[in-house]
Amino acid sequence: MTPLVVAIDGPSGTGKSTISRRLASELGLAYLDTGAMYRVATWWCLHLGLDLTDHEAVAEAVRTIPMEIGTDPAHPTFAVDGQDVSGEIRSTRISAAVSAVATNLGVRPELQRRQREAIAAELRPGSFSQGRGVIAEGRDITTVVAPEAPVRILLLADAHARLERRARELHGTADAEAIAATRDQVERRDADDSTVSNFTTAADGVVTVDTSTLTLDEAVATVRAVITAADESPRTQEQQ
Numbered sequence: 001m002t003p004l005v006v007a008i009d010g011p012s013g014t015g016k017s018t019i020s021r022r023l024a025s026e027l028g029l030a031y032l033d034t035g036a037m038y039r040v041a042t043w044w045c046l047h048l049g050l051d052l053t054d055h056e057a058v059a060e061a062v063r064t065i066p067m068e069i070g071t072d073p074a075h076p077t078f079a080v081d082g083q084d085v086s087g088e089i090r091s092t093r094i095s096a097a098v099s100a101v102a103t104n105l106g107v108r109p110e111l112q113r114r115q116r117e118a119i120a121a122e123l124r125p126g127s128f129s130q131g132r133g134v135i136a137e138g139r140d141i142t143t144v145v146a147p148e149a150p151v152r153i154l155l156l157a158d159a160h161a162r163l164e165r166r167a168r169e170l171h172g173t174a175d176a177e178a179i180a181a182t183r184d185q186v187e188r189r190d191a192d193d194s195t196v197s198n199f200t201t202a203a204d205g206v207v208t209v210d211t212s213t214l215t216l217d218e219a220v221a222t223v224r225a226v227i228t229a230a231d232e233s234p235r236t237q238e239q240q
Helices: 016-029 034-047 055-062 090-102 109-121 142-144 159-171 176-195 217-240
Strands: 004-009 030-033 067-070 077-080 133-138 152-154 207-210
Touching: 004 142, 004 217, 016 030, 016 133, 016 217, 030 109, 030 152, 034 067, 034 077, 034 090, 034 109, 034 133, 055 109, 067 217, 077 207, 090 159, 090 176, 109 133, 109 142, 142 152, 142 159, 152 217, 176 217, 207 217
Parallel strands: 004 133, 004 152, 030 133, 152 207
Antiparallel strands: 067 077
């Protein structure tokens, strides 16, 4: 069977991570959270005591990260030099600082290179997926990291839906207070990242899925249908 690469882009709160993990589990694929790699890079730089505004020092540090990536969708992990940092990289401290690293133009090419390597590794026997393939999600995936992926999807949602989802994820509720507490983080991160990445406009060949009014099950089913249609098309052509 030909290995399958699914690239999923989109801003925060569109359901990228949840949908990608669930479908990777269902389809027997690996799962790569590329956004978390920027969080690991941020953790590493803070661990080294670096000033994140020192772009050259940060870029050099990122090139030396001994990062280990676990691609099991049921339990994705990130470790640095053997230390599991999967929980720490989701902390408020990292969330508040990650944009400074993610917008560093010296950092992005290095992490994009590692993302390509991680995707390529899952296309070989002996990987987590045993060569079946991978779902990689984040920003820049459909256009920069994996522009040749046979399945490329851009997830979008309106601002209110995105804020509600992220508030539930971070605070367990989507009441007015939780949304207010989440708004700055989401809007600031999207605004910062948009200066170095286009993750709201579909490139040629990228399928757009708007999850604004969809339940999680509906969104999963919609994305699954896109993957199935794209994966079956080359097989049909081969048979002909």
